[in-house]
Amino acid sequence: MAVIRTQLLGEVVVMAIDTIRTNKMRSALTVLGVVIGITSIVGMTALIRGFDQSLRDSIRAIGPSTIFVQRFGITSFANGAEFRELVKRPNLNIADAKAIEEQTTTIQLVDIELGAGGPPTMQRVFYRDQKTRPVVVFGTTENFADGTRIPLLAGRFFNGTEVQYRTNVVVMGNAPYQLLFGETGLDPIGKSIRVGNDRFEIVGVFDKRPSAGGFNLGQDDFVVIPYTVYQRKFGLRAVSVGRGGSILPIQIAMLPRDGVSQADAIADVERVMRIRHGLRLDEPNDFDILTQDSVLQLWDRISQGTFFALVVISSIALMVGGIGVMAIMSISVTERTREIGVRKALGARRAEILFQFLMEAAFLTSLGGLLGIVLGSGIGWAVHLLSGFPISLPWWSFAIGLGFSASVGIFFGMYPAFKASRLDPIEALRYE
DSSP, X not given: OHHHHHHHHHHHHHHHHHHHHHTHHHHHHHHHHHHHHHHHHHHHHHHHHHHHHHHHXXXXXXXXXXXXEESSOHHHHHTTOOHHHHTTSOOOOHHHHHHHHHHOSSEEEEEEEETSSSSOEEEOEEETTEEOSOEEEEEEOTTHHHHHOOOEEEEOOOOHHHHXXXXXXXXXXXXXXXIIIITTTOOOTTOEEEETTEEEEEEEEEOOOXXXXXXXXXXXXXXXXXXXXXXXXXXXXXXXXXXXXXXXXXXXXXXXXXXXXXXXXXXXXXXXXXXXXXXXXXXXXXXXXEEHHHHHHHHHHHHHHHHHHHHHHHHHHHHHHHHHHHHHHHHHHHHTHHHHHHHHHTTOOHHHXXXXXXXXXXXXXXXXXXXXXXXXHHHHHHHHHHHOOOOOOOHHHHHHHXXXXXXXXXXXXXXXXXXXXXXXXXXXXXXX
């Protein structure tokens, strides 16, 4: 029995190939919708997964344990909060950071980041006769490098003494370093540059940071100076928003102690901040706590919605292709009525006729699926080679594409195949 079925399958494949050879244009039009659908699935999956992986890498650069406290951020907007309500929140300040440092038992280090969490301070950086485009200026403590985990390319980060005595030192992001020193090959350490109107000595240079999609999104367009110097140089540029009065844009970053879970550290920080802001037990937080996990969860929601939309759009093309398969197979059944009658007269059973036409439909759509996989992969690689956009081509995307195409053939080929299997052999033999 197994040998007979194998022979039947071989005959069906040969017959399907012969049908394609004799009706090239009709076969091409039959599978066109399937090819378009599978091409979009494979191509867009490659691009979306590549972007997804690069974005996750850039988010992971935050550090798995780092905790940020912000006045408000992307999580608030993602949860549906209205901007007019968010701006009523009290401003964060340096005293909040000091309180967290002194009144928590779970936090190892606290970093003050002026110029983050609000309107950024933008300044050009000058070296001799060269200058950069405006870059973001951050004012931080000596803990910034440990909290952000950005590797240093050269030199060191400034220390606590330089922060305390308001020393004009700077650590450059990779973008201004490349603009001012990359082409000349000069060692930047110890060189004097001008940030805005003030002179600073370079003590270190950061390496490149990962970016979503490999694009230059300005992630390296920054310089870092001691927050005490930032207060002196840019303190008059405070913004006045909310009921907290005039402040500098500020974000507070923290690392939990070794052996302390992130959840316990967050609860400890919440306790201190809620007491400082005078919140009752039934009042929600008037500040945001951001972690790597919360950003990844937000991105998961976005990417899942994007992938669902892709599946819906691709399914429309597959459905159109499936309707074409049904129409062409119905025509094929009509054209081959006498052939079906002969096969039944020679002893072919309904199940064998049904299997024959289902396999022909599945073979046609699977061929379209293979073409779609090749085209989708080619589109992904072409985009990658032309723009550097990252792609990912997992094996399961090929399996899904091939499975979808075969399923379309079986589903939409069911009616014509059932119609063929139900033909009366005598009537079929009389058909002209």
